[in-house]
Amino acid sequence: MATSSTHLHGLTREELRLLLVRWGFSPVHAARLWSYLYLGLAGSFAAMPELPVKVRTRLETDTRLDPLPVALATDSADGFTRKYLLALPDGERIETVLMRFTGRVTACVSSQVGCAMGCVFCATGQMGYTRHLTPGEIVAQAVHVARALRHPPPGQCHGLSDTGARLRNVVLMGMGEPLHNYDAVMHAIDILRDPNGLALGAERITLSTVGVVPGILRLAEEKRPCHLAVSLHAATQTERAALVPAAKKWPLDELMAACRTYSHQTGRRIFYEWTLIEGKNDSAEHARAVGNLLHGLPAQINLIPLNPTAGYAGTPTRSEAAKRFQKILAEEFSLPSTVRQRRGIDIAAGCGQLAVGSV
Numbered sequence: 520m521a522t523s524s525t526h527l528h529g530l531t532r533e534e535l536r537l538l539l540v541r542w543g544f545s546p547v548h549a550a551r552l553w554s555y556l557y558l559g560l561a562g563s564f565a566a567m568p569e570l571p572v573k574v575r576t577r578l579e580t581d582t583r584l585d586p587l588p589v590a591l592a593t594d595s596a597d598g599f600t601r602k603y604l605l606a607l608p609d610g611e612r613i614e615t616v617l618m619r620f621t622g623r624v625t626a627c628v629s630s631q632v633g634c635a636m637g638c639v640f641c642a643t644g645q646m647g648y649t650r651h652l653t654p655g656e657i658v659a660q661a662v663h664v665a666r667a668l669r670h671p672p673p674g675q676c677h678g679l680s681d682t683g684a685r686l687r688n689v690v691l692m693g694m695g696e697p698l699h700n701y702d703a704v705m706h707a708i709d710i711l712r713d714p715n716g717l718a719l720g721a722e723r724i725t726l727s728t729v730g731v732v733p734g735i736l737r738l739a740e741e742k743r744p745c746h747l748a749v750s751l752h753a754a755t756q757t758e759r760a761a762l763v764p765a766a767k768k769w770p771l772d773e774l775m776a777a778c779r780t781y782s783h784q785t786g787r788r789i790f791y792e793w794t795l796i797e798g799k800n801d802s803a804e805h806a807r808a809v810g811n812l813l814h815g816l817p818a819q820i821n822l823i824p825l826n827p828t829a830g831y832a833g834t835p836t837r838s839e840a841a842k843r844f845q846k847i848l849a850e851e852f853s854l855p856s857t858v859r860q861r862r863g864i865d866i867a868a869g870c871g872q873l874a875v876g877s878v
């Protein structure tokens with residue numbers, strides 16, 4: 520039964536159809552409503568003129584449509600990144616980032632308010648865990664970005680000004696640990712993928728995890744249609760546990776076994792993320808250690824120079840060290856790697872910089 524808190528963006532197309540049918544309305548109205556939500560990107564019931572008044576009235580009474588008003592929007596100086604502080608109905612807030620790379624627009628969405636995993640260099644980890652997001656709150660972030668692309672506000676800086684651009688990719692790399700909120704995240708992915716909606720297929724959705732082993736195994740078992748990124752940062756258990764406390768619960772050998780199972784069962788390559796911190800994990804020895812760990816696996820390494828956060832004193836790696844790291848991986852281990860383009864650092868919208876103060 521729908522309640523006043525039923526979030527329309529949290530229903531799959533089939534769930535929406537069943538809801539309207541249960542209310543005694545024709546499935547035709549459900550199909551039209553779905554089109555309004557994901558093709559029209561409607562932000563209010565008033566923007567759905569072809570729905571009969573009785574259907575709209577029922578929806579207004581028993582569902583919610585757009586509970587994520589923008590509390591703040593900030594553009595990076597280069598115009599390629601826009602960070603949104605979005606308000607949730609219970610007064611909590613999350614951050615969502617619109618990123619423009621060459622030839623594609625990506626939404627970086629949050630899966631939780633805060634995070635329980637406590638990685639030492641991450642601003643979200645530093646703020647602690649408040650709650651999981653619902654599927655509707657996750658999908659609504661992508662809808663928000665898609666709508667912002669279609670209707671950019673007047674005077675928006677040049678990098679984001681091409682009206683009509685389409686959202687092409689979603690990365691679950693915002694605030695929170697997606698595999699700690701497994702069911703809601705998978706439900707959201709089902710909605711994002713719908714070919715009659717945002718149509719973000721498996722190739723266009725990437726989920727990044729700190730290394731929640733049971734979640735990785737479940738993804739493999741269920742053959743979930745998305746790319747997987749695993750945050751590694753160190754190639755020994757001791758070094759990793761010092762950066763990523765979750766490694767004490769899910770040790771490196773168990774994590775690597777789960778990654779092998781995942782690649783074997785899904786046939787997919789995994790992206791391994793490595794935040795490069797000067798003097799800590801960016802030496803030639805570190806590159807060889809990760810090379811040995813991943814050699815022979817279907818892997819790509821994403822190197823992320825450390826972004827500054829208030830609670831961690833480390834320094835980002837120098838670009839020569841990042842290049843040396845890449846060269847060793849490529850030449851000695853045939854492992855492809857990329858250095859993450861630094862985007863939005865001036866507005867604290869880079870990896871690991873997302874955090875909000877308490878309201």
Ligand code: SAH
Binds near residue numbers: 692826
């Ligand atoms: N919770 C998930 C996804 C969100 S974080 C995860 O940890 O994988 C996305 C990526 O940013 C992760 O690889 C994370 O380790 C990295 N990251 C966190 N803090 C960072 C920082 N200060 N600088 C650079 N990368 C950081």
Ligand code: SF4
Binds near residue numbers: 635695728
């Ligand atoms: Fe959580 Fe990921 Fe930040 Fe670690 S890096 S604290 S898992 S959001």
